[in-house]
Each structure stands twice: as C-alpha cells, then as structure tokens.
Amino acid sequence: MRNSPLSFSVNLKIDKSQNNSSQFDYWILFSIIFLCSFGLAMIYSSSNSLEMTIRQGAYFFLGLIGMLLLAFSNFRKMEVFYLHSFWPALFLLIIVLFFPSENSKTSRWIDLGLFTFQPSELMRFILPISAASFLTKNLKTKMKDMWLVIFVTLICFYLVVIQPDLGTSIIILLAGLLPVVISGFPWIYILFGGFLATLSLPLIWMSLYDYQKQRILTLFNPEADIYGAGWNIVQSKIAVGSGGLFGKGFLNGSQSQLNFIPESHSDFIFSVIAEEFGLLGISILFLIYGILIYRLLMVSFYSSNKFAKIVSGTLSIILLAYISINISMVIGLLPVVGMPLPFLSQGGTALVVNLLTIGIILSLRKEV
Amino acid sequence: MSIFDNKKETNETYRIVIFLSPFLILLFLASLQILNLSYFNADTFKTQSESNRLYQSKIIPQRGFIFDSKNTLLVENNIQQDLEINPSFIENPRIFLKQIADLLELNLNKIESDFYIRATGKSPNEPYILIKDLNEKQIAKLSVNLKKIKGAEIISSFSRNVIHKEIMAPVIGYVGNISREDVFNNPELSQFRSLKIGKTGVEKDFDSILRGNMGYRIQERDSNGKLIRNISLEPPIKGKDLRLSIDLDLQKKLFSDFKGRKGALVAIEPKTGLIRALISSPTYDPNLLNTINDYEEVKNLFADKDSPLFNRALSGQYPPASTLKPFVGMAALEAQTISWEKQITDSGEYYVEGDERPYKGWKEGGHGNVDMKKAIVESSDVYFYSLAYDLTINNLSPFLEKFGYGKQSGLTENEAKGILPSRKWKLGYIGEAWFKGDTINMGIGQGYITATPIQIALAYAALANKGEIVKPRIIEKVGNDSTEKVSKLSISLSDNKNWKRIEEALLGVVEASNGTANNIYDRSIRIAGKTGTAQVKSIGETEYKFLREDESLRDHALFVGYGPVEDPKLVVVAIIENGESGSAVAAPLVRKAINLYSKNEK
Structure with missing residues (x-):
C-alpha cells in the first residue's frame, strides 16, 4: 500500500528537492501551448473556417483550464475517483452504440446538444489510470487482477471496434494492456499473446469492413486507384513532397487550400503542415514533440511511485503512438485509420482529453 | 524491501522503454519517408501538385465574317451559352445526369446518350459541351444551382449563322467538328480540336483564313473543379473576314x-x-x-x-x-x-x-x-x-x-x-x-x-x-x-x-x-x-x-x-x-x- 511509512518518507524527501527547483514543468506547458496554437493556425489554413478555428480554440481554452486544475490537484485524493470513473466511461461507451449522433454514419459521437463528444476518447484516457489504480491496489500486483484488466480491455476494444473506429480501438487496446505489461505481466505470456494475435490476423482481416480492407490494400499500391481509395494517400504524399525544404508558406499550400487533401483539418493536418512549412517546419514540430515526450517520460522514469510510473508511462507511450501512427499513415506507411495528430488535429474531445492527460502527468510529477 | 522496490522500479522503466521503442522505430521510419518525399523527390511532387490544380483550356477564336460584294453581312457568329462538363470532376455520372436533366427539364435518355456519344474518344480530363444553346430560363436555373453540381459549367461559344440560309448554302457551305479523317488529311488540324472547321463551300475552301488562332487560358481549379482564378491568358485571334463576289x-x-x-x-x-x-x-x-x-x-x-x-x-x-x-x-x-x-x-x-x-x-x-x-x-x-x-x-x-x-x-x-x-x-x-x-x-x-x-x-x-x-x-x-x-x-x-x-x-x-x-x-x-x-x-x-x-x-x-x-x-x-x-x-x-x-x- 502506498500509505506505508516507507513510501511516505521517500515522497517527503523528493518534495523537498522539488521545492528547490520548479514545482511546475514549464517545458511541458510551453510545448503544449505552442503545439495547440500552431494547431489552431493550421486548422484555419486547411479549413478556411474561422468558426471551426474558434470552436477548437474554445476547446483548447477549456482543456487548458482542466489541465491546470488537474496539475495542481492532489493526485492521491483523486485516485479513488479515477478508479471508479471507469464505470461511467464504460456506460457511455455502450450508450453511444444505441444513441449515436444522427449526423454521422458511424456511432462514435454522443450528441449533447451544445456539442458532441466521443466516449471512446474518454475511455482511452480513463482506462489506463483506472487500470493502473486497480493493479497497484496491492503492493505486489496479482496475476488475477492483470487477467481481469485484460478482459475488461478486450470488452472496451470490442465496443469501439463495432462503432466502427479502428484507430481508437487500437489506442484502447494500448491503454488497457500497457498498464498490465508495464506492471510486470510475465514475458512468456506477452510473447504468447503476440503470437496469438499474429495467428488471428486472417480472422481480423475477414472481420474488417470493405472500406477498411480497401484502405489497407491501397497502402501497398495507392496509384492503382488515384481517384478512388488511393486519393487520400496520393494527394497527401504530393502535399508533403511538394512542400520541399521550406514549404509553400502559411495559407499558400495549393494542395490543402484547393481541397485536394480530404480531412485536411483533422487526420491529415500533418500534410498541410509539411506542405506549407516544409522539412524545416516538420523538424521544428518534431523537436517540440520530442521535448514534450521526453519531459513526460522523465516523470515516469524518476517517479518512485508505481502507480505514477504506470500511468505516466502508458500515457506517454499512447501519445507517441498517436503521433507516429498518424504521421506514418499520412505519408503512406500505414493504412488510413481514424487517428488524429495530438494537439494539432481538429477535434474537441481529443484535444481536451490530451490536455487532461498532460494535467494528470503533471500532477503525478508531484509524486516523484 | 527497499532493494526489492528499487529493482522493481527499474523493471517498470525498462518495460516502458521496450514498449515505447516500436513507436520510436515507426517515427524513425516515417522521418526517412518524409525525407524521401520532401527532400529527394520534392521536384517530382512539386510538379504533380502544380498539374493538380492548373488546367489549360483553349479559347475558341471567333470565325471570320462573310460579306457579299456590296458588304451585306452573309454569315455571322451568334453567341450562345452551352453547358460544358468536365468528366474528371463527375463522381457519379448517373446522378449527375439526372440532376442536369431535372434542372433543365430535358429528357434524361437523350442527355445520357449524348453524354456517352460525346465522351467517346476523349481523355477523361478533357471538358466538352453536353448541352448546346441553353435558353434563358435554363441559364437562370443553372446559375443558381450550378455550385452544387460538380463538373458542370456554363460557357459561351459561337455558333455559325448563315443569315440567308438556303439561298447562300451552296456558296457558303457549313462547318462541323474536326473528324479523324480531317486530321489525317491535314495534321495541323490536330491542335484545333474542339474547334469547328468548314466542311463544304467557302467555309471549307477558305477555312484557314476564316479560322483564326486559338487562345489559351491557364486556370487554377480546386479538387471539385471550381474555378479559383485565371493564371494566364493568351487571347484568341479572330479569323479574317471574307468579302465574296456574290451579289x-x-x-x-x-x-x-x-x-x-x-x-x-x-x-x-x-x-x-x-x-x-x-x-x-x-x-x-x-x-x-x-x-x-x-x-x-x-x-x-x-x-x-x-x-x-x-x-x-x-x-x-x-x-x-x-x-x-x-x-x-x-x-x-x-x-x-x-x-x-x-x-x-x-x-x-x-x-x-x-x-x-x-x-x-x-x-x-x-x-x-x-x-x-x-x-x-x-x-x-x-x-x-x-x-x-x-x-x-x-x-x-x-x-x-x-x-x-x-x-x-x-x-x-x-x-x-x-x-x-x-x-x-x-x-x-x-x-x-x-x-x-x-x-x-x-x-x-x-x-x-x-x-x-x-x-x-x-x-x-x-x-x-x-x-x-x-x-x-x-x-x-x-x-x-x-x-x-x-x-x-x-x-x-x-x-x-x-x-x-x-x-x-x-x-x-x-x-x-x-x-x-x-x-x-x-x-x-x-x-x-x-x-x-x-x-x-x-x-x-x-x-x-x-x-x-x-x-x-x-x-x-x-x-x-x-x-x-x-x-x-x-x-x-x-x-x-x-x-x-x-x-x-x-x-x-x-x-x-x-x-x-x-x-x-x-
């Protein structure tokens, strides 16, 4: 138990050292603010819609407040709340299947009148915290608990797959399984699980929707159907490539300004950045992402608290997964799945959730 | 206990790094691909991006007028409004044609057959005229609704009008589209595709004089075919007028x-x-x-x-x-x-x-x-x-x-x-x-x-x-x-x-x-x-x-x-x-x- 005298004394010691340095990680805060502001500019550039940009700006503002509130909250007191917030998240995940927002083909959104939000986004945020909390309730994690978390994760995964939302379902899988494997799930089981997953690939292939299969096939030969399924990839590659070293300039990317890139303001926003700011812009973007992830990982590495380690580790990996998968898919390395670029892509729920994630990690930092 | 705790902590850090690495590798591969795209192949993609949005179109010159010996106008060009379509912007031809037919109150079957007849032998990027000589009501309806229909545009064109019709027909002749045979006989004509040339009479014998020179226009269009702006314009040159000896x-x-x-x-x-x-x-x-x-x-x-x-x-x-x-x-x-x-x-x-x-x-x-x-x-x-x-x-x-x-x-x-x-x-x-x-x-x-x-x-x-x-x-x-x-x-x-x-x-x-x-x-x-x-x-x-x-x-x-x-x-x-x-x-x-x-x- 974390309330043991030992861990208390450790915490006390670190608290002292933290008082010397900064209580708050400004590196993280500034990279977040930079990324989000840059994202707003790119959303404006690719959508030419001030309304959409302002809307995203409002989410950013809300998310930022939420992040700061979490960052300064007493994490210890919140842990029980996180543990049990899994249940309402699961409830919403089920609800969305029955009452999806009407103006969408998939049942991903819940319409709350004023705005819509994605329960799957909420779940991929709640699941790792709640799982970590569950797994660390005993000093030594019990195998039984691990199996239970795996089981619950698979249920959530399934619920998101049938929405259908392949991209987020992958993230859900990571969100639930990473706490398990980080907290010490035996390697032999992990390897066996990976082996099983590989075997079931044909089965997964068969269960995919035609459009999903098409996306995967397109990856290997996008030029086969330039005006059909390959359109996204081909146009997005043209955008990235034509950006060259220094890009075409803000609001000057012909590919995005003339709508050759579909979903340019959301999932494909990276190609707009590449087109308008070139290799130089991408390098700066990578640098900022690098700083952010490095600082987040440091929280995990330096934390002596197992719960904090698992949560910040999992959330950091998920963030990196989002970034790497999104970029790979935009430049044609991975099939097109619905996966936004963190802090940059348009999408209110994702932005708020990402900001809250950072807030959690910042609050865990105090646990170091 | 303390040692045991420490060991366990390092084990978790170790695992975090292991599960982080696949995504780091993916990001590394992505970086290589980005370098490949925007550094080593930037020129190729720049060209592709240009051709993506720039469209060259021809502007048909006005054909020369024909007068009689006393300078009475015999042949003129009427300006008419046609509906031009660009097949590469049409997503579903059936729906597209249905929309057009409903809007213009025309027979769908006729439009469909015209669509397929006129599309044959043309490249999918080549715009062509589907409906000729729109009347005022049709133009009004189209100009209101055309924004919603991808790939269609109203363009003005000239139609040849022989004023005294039958009386002058044997002398003047008529004009028509350039056929394969015409191009075979006169390869120079291939650059004038979509232009009408004289088929008989004075229209044919003096075609090169009446024809004029093609104009060219380069336009920037978005992926829906919507015109953004004109980039350059080389205006067409009107054909020379002819004065016949006919009284x-x-x-x-x-x-x-x-x-x-x-x-x-x-x-x-x-x-x-x-x-x-x-x-x-x-x-x-x-x-x-x-x-x-x-x-x-x-x-x-x-x-x-x-x-x-x-x-x-x-x-x-x-x-x-x-x-x-x-x-x-x-x-x-x-x-x-x-x-x-x-x-x-x-x-x-x-x-x-x-x-x-x-x-x-x-x-x-x-x-x-x-x-x-x-x-x-x-x-x-x-x-x-x-x-x-x-x-x-x-x-x-x-x-x-x-x-x-x-x-x-x-x-x-x-x-x-x-x-x-x-x-x-x-x-x-x-x-x-x-x-x-x-x-x-x-x-x-x-x-x-x-x-x-x-x-x-x-x-x-x-x-x-x-x-x-x-x-x-x-x-x-x-x-x-x-x-x-x-x-x-x-x-x-x-x-x-x-x-x-x-x-x-x-x-x-x-x-x-x-x-x-x-x-x-x-x-x-x-x-x-x-x-x-x-x-x-x-x-x-x-x-x-x-x-x-x-x-x-x-x-x-x-x-x-x-x-x-x-x-x-x-x-x-x-x-x-x-x-x-x-x-x-x-x-x-x-x-x-x-x-x-x-x-x-x-």
Whole structure:
C-alpha cells in the first residue's frame, strides 16, 4: 500500500528537492501551448473556417483550464475517483452504440446538444489510470487482477471496434494492456499473446469492413486507384513532397487550400503542415514533440511511485503512438485509420482529453 | 524491501522503454519517408501538385465574317451559352445526369446518350459541351444551382449563322467538328480540336483564313473543379473576314425563280472571273449543320434523295447538249473541215455510210439547207453530226480542252471535272474502242461528254472575252486585301474574225425570228446565247444514278448566254433538271440575271 511509512518518507524527501527547483514543468506547458496554437493556425489554413478555428480554440481554452486544475490537484485524493470513473466511461461507451449522433454514419459521437463528444476518447484516457489504480491496489500486483484488466480491455476494444473506429480501438487496446505489461505481466505470456494475435490476423482481416480492407490494400499500391481509395494517400504524399525544404508558406499550400487533401483539418493536418512549412517546419514540430515526450517520460522514469510510473508511462507511450501512427499513415506507411495528430488535429474531445492527460502527468510529477 | 522496490522500479522503466521503442522505430521510419518525399523527390511532387490544380483550356477564336460584294453581312457568329462538363470532376455520372436533366427539364435518355456519344474518344480530363444553346430560363436555373453540381459549367461559344440560309448554302457551305479523317488529311488540324472547321463551300475552301488562332487560358481549379482564378491568358485571334463576289440581291432574285425545281445557275463576270451568283437547287439550311441540335433532322438531310447537299453548280455533270455546238463549229473551222458558207442539207436524219441506223435531229423533217450560222441559230443537229463526223474525235477533244472542258475550273478543289471523252478515255474507262458514232453524238454535246455548269459558263466567258480564259473567283477581299484576277492562256484562232462571227450566230439565237431562244428577245440589252436540251438518260455519274431511277426521264433544260454583247458584263448558265425546253425555262433566268446585273452596274 502506498500509505506505508516507507513510501511516505521517500515522497517527503523528493518534495523537498522539488521545492528547490520548479514545482511546475514549464517545458511541458510551453510545448503544449505552442503545439495547440500552431494547431489552431493550421486548422484555419486547411479549413478556411474561422468558426471551426474558434470552436477548437474554445476547446483548447477549456482543456487548458482542466489541465491546470488537474496539475495542481492532489493526485492521491483523486485516485479513488479515477478508479471508479471507469464505470461511467464504460456506460457511455455502450450508450453511444444505441444513441449515436444522427449526423454521422458511424456511432462514435454522443450528441449533447451544445456539442458532441466521443466516449471512446474518454475511455482511452480513463482506462489506463483506472487500470493502473486497480493493479497497484496491492503492493505486489496479482496475476488475477492483470487477467481481469485484460478482459475488461478486450470488452472496451470490442465496443469501439463495432462503432466502427479502428484507430481508437487500437489506442484502447494500448491503454488497457500497457498498464498490465508495464506492471510486470510475465514475458512468456506477452510473447504468447503476440503470437496469438499474429495467428488471428486472417480472422481480423475477414472481420474488417470493405472500406477498411480497401484502405489497407491501397497502402501497398495507392496509384492503382488515384481517384478512388488511393486519393487520400496520393494527394497527401504530393502535399508533403511538394512542400520541399521550406514549404509553400502559411495559407499558400495549393494542395490543402484547393481541397485536394480530404480531412485536411483533422487526420491529415500533418500534410498541410509539411506542405506549407516544409522539412524545416516538420523538424521544428518534431523537436517540440520530442521535448514534450521526453519531459513526460522523465516523470515516469524518476517517479518512485508505481502507480505514477504506470500511468505516466502508458500515457506517454499512447501519445507517441498517436503521433507516429498518424504521421506514418499520412505519408503512406500505414493504412488510413481514424487517428488524429495530438494537439494539432481538429477535434474537441481529443484535444481536451490530451490536455487532461498532460494535467494528470503533471500532477503525478508531484509524486516523484 | 527497499532493494526489492528499487529493482522493481527499474523493471517498470525498462518495460516502458521496450514498449515505447516500436513507436520510436515507426517515427524513425516515417522521418526517412518524409525525407524521401520532401527532400529527394520534392521536384517530382512539386510538379504533380502544380498539374493538380492548373488546367489549360483553349479559347475558341471567333470565325471570320462573310460579306457579299456590296458588304451585306452573309454569315455571322451568334453567341450562345452551352453547358460544358468536365468528366474528371463527375463522381457519379448517373446522378449527375439526372440532376442536369431535372434542372433543365430535358429528357434524361437523350442527355445520357449524348453524354456517352460525346465522351467517346476523349481523355477523361478533357471538358466538352453536353448541352448546346441553353435558353434563358435554363441559364437562370443553372446559375443558381450550378455550385452544387460538380463538373458542370456554363460557357459561351459561337455558333455559325448563315443569315440567308438556303439561298447562300451552296456558296457558303457549313462547318462541323474536326473528324479523324480531317486530321489525317491535314495534321495541323490536330491542335484545333474542339474547334469547328468548314466542311463544304467557302467555309471549307477558305477555312484557314476564316479560322483564326486559338487562345489559351491557364486556370487554377480546386479538387471539385471550381474555378479559383485565371493564371494566364493568351487571347484568341479572330479569323479574317471574307468579302465574296456574290451579289446577294441578284442571288436572291434568281433563287426565287427556281421555285424548288432542281437545277443550277452560275453567273460570272467574264472580264474578271468573279462569280456574281451561284445557285444550286434544291438546297438546305446550313445552320442545321452548323449547330447540330437534332441528329434526326441531319440524318434526314443526308438521306434526302434530291441530295440538297450536292452542289449542282460546281459538281453536277450534265451533257452540255446544244450549248457545245458553237465550239464544235469553231473546231471544224480551225481544222478547216468546214467554212462559214458551206451548206449542209438537214432532212431531219443523218446516216453514216455502211450503217443503217439514222441519227435523228430534234426537229422532225429537219431545217433544210443550213450553213454554220443558221445551224447555230436553229440548233440543227444534222449539221453538227456531219461536222463532228468529218472533224473526228482527235481534232475535237483537244480543241474543247482549251475551253476548259474536262478540267476543274480552279474555283475549288471540290468540284467535278466533267468528262471530255477521247479515244484513250473510252478505252480506259469504258474498255471499248472509239466508234465514229460516238463522235457524231458528241457533235451535239450528247453521248459520253459531260460538263459542269461552271465549266459551261467559263467556256462561254472565253467566247465573250474573245479568247481570254479567266480563273473563276468567288472571293473579292480577304480581310482588307483584294484578290487579283488570274487569267490563263488566251485562245488564239487562225482567223480572229471567227470570234465575232460566232457571237453573231449566238446573238441570232435570241434575236432572229427563227432563233431557238427568241422568246427572251429584248431590244434594250442584247444577249448572245445558246439553248440546250440534255437527254437525262445520258447522265452517267454515280451520284446521279438514283436520279435516273427515281425521276421522270424528261430532258434537262439548258441556256447559257452573255450580255450586253457590246461589253459583256455577265455570263450566265442556267440548268433546270427535267425542265424539257431550254428556251422556255432556262433562257428567261439568264435574261433576268443579265438585265438585273447590267442595271445595277449602271
């Protein structure tokens, strides 16, 4: 138990050292603010819609407040709340299947009148915290608990797959399984699980929707159907490539300004950045992402608290997964799945959730 | 405990790094791919991105106008609004066509068939016109709704409008799309695709002048085909205007006398070779073909057994009949096988030694004793049978050739040559030796010989010019430049007085009481001319075969004349198919033409 005298004394010691340095990680805060502001500019550039940009700006503002509130909250007191917030998240995940927002083909959104939000986004945020909390309730994690978390994760995964939302379902899988494997799930089981997953690939292939299969096939030969399924990839590659070293300039990317890139303001926003700011812009973007992830990982590495380690580790990996998968898919390395670029892509729920994630990690930092 | 805790913590950090690494590797691969795209292949993608949004389109030049000799506008270009579609922007053709059909209240089936017909042979990026000549209501509806329909646009274009339609059709001709065959014949045309070129008449012969130069426009468009802005513009250059030698007034008044009868008329200024009137009947409305809106109508036009599209004045090959007699006479005078004074007895029939068959004259009982002048005035057949027999084909054909028989007139490449038979010709085309009887028939312009109306007119122009042969022209001015008279070789006779004497004989045809065209005698303007009655059964060109089958076998009426004889201003030939008598129906037309023209000239 974390309330043991030992861990208390450790915490006390670190608290002292933290008082010397900064209580708050400004590196993280500034990279977040930079990324989000840059994202707003790119959303404006690719959508030419001030309304959409302002809307995203409002989410950013809300998310930022939420992040700061979490960052300064007493994490210890919140842990029980996180543990049990899994249940309402699961409830919403089920609800969305029955009452999806009407103006969408998939049942991903819940319409709350004023705005819509994605329960799957909420779940991929709640699941790792709640799982970590569950797994660390005993000093030594019990195998039984691990199996239970795996089981619950698979249920959530399934619920998101049938929405259908392949991209987020992958993230859900990571969100639930990473706490398990980080907290010490035996390697032999992990390897066996990976082996099983590989075997079931044909089965997964068969269960995919035609459009999903098409996306995967397109990856290997996008030029086969330039005006059909390959359109996204081909146009997005043209955008990235034509950006060259220094890009075409803000609001000057012909590919995005003339709508050759579909979903340019959301999932494909990276190609707009590449087109308008070139290799130089991408390098700066990578640098900022690098700083952010490095600082987040440091929280995990330096934390002596197992719960904090698992949560910040999992959330950091998920963030990196989002970034790497999104970029790979935009430049044609991975099939097109619905996966936004963190802090940059348009999408209110994702932005708020990402900001809250950072807030959690910042609050865990105090646990170091 | 503390050691155990520490070990466990490192184990977790270790695991975090392990599960982080796949995504780091992925990001590393992505970086390589980005470098590949935007550094090593940037130029390729830059070009692709340019071609993605830039569209080059042609701007069709306005075709030159055509005026008559008095600067009356004959052919203009109407501006019309068409619906142009770009197939590469159409996502679902069925839905697209349904939307268009509903909006314009048009028949969906017709639009669909047009869509597929016109799309064939074009690249998917090439825009083309789906619906021509939109009316105001359609334009209003479209301009409101077009934003919602991808791949369609209203564009203005020109449609060729021949103002006097049927009257001018044989002269002007019509325009149409460039066919594969056109490009094959003239590879230069391939750059003018989507332009209309002249298919017949002046439109065809002077196409390169009327056509003008293409303009080009480079436009930036978005992925939906919506125009963003014009990048560059090279304006088209309008084709040059043409001024024809045709006198619209004259043409109109003469045309009205055809009253739907089949035939042709050519009126040429003998001194200049300028054609003042050119009529072919029946005719057609060239605007039907200039803007094909109804394929059925066009099909009917092409299938019409009276072949209205056929230019009889330039390509109708008729036996010259008695109009040839003055030339046969002159040939005999040149060969000295006859003199002006020598008389031949015409008893109505002519016999060749050793042949029982009679060659009949048109007049029962004959003309009695006839000399050359009387033979021309009364159109004695027997006299010319005898002349031709003595002359032989070897002397006759070369002489007729000098007057342009058997050769194109040089007005256009698309006219018939007629047939000037010779021994060689008959052997080659018919596969038989030449018989004396063939020469006898040819003496009265029958048998194998055929000529086009314009050839006959030019031969008589040479008579009016006393030997000077001029090249016919139908264009007076190209832009601001006048065309010049071209005269070919002059024909010289052994006795130049013969020109005058032939003219006197031709005057007699009209002015003598026994003249065959005495009915058009008019003291004020003296006309020299010759009647002719061509036997239908001897018409022998492929285009005309069906005419023989379908129409009655009545003879064609011919008259050719020039006047005023003191200073010939106009040579006119008129042919009325199945008109029976040249003097009754054709001669009055010639008289009318010369009278009208002479009065106008004063």
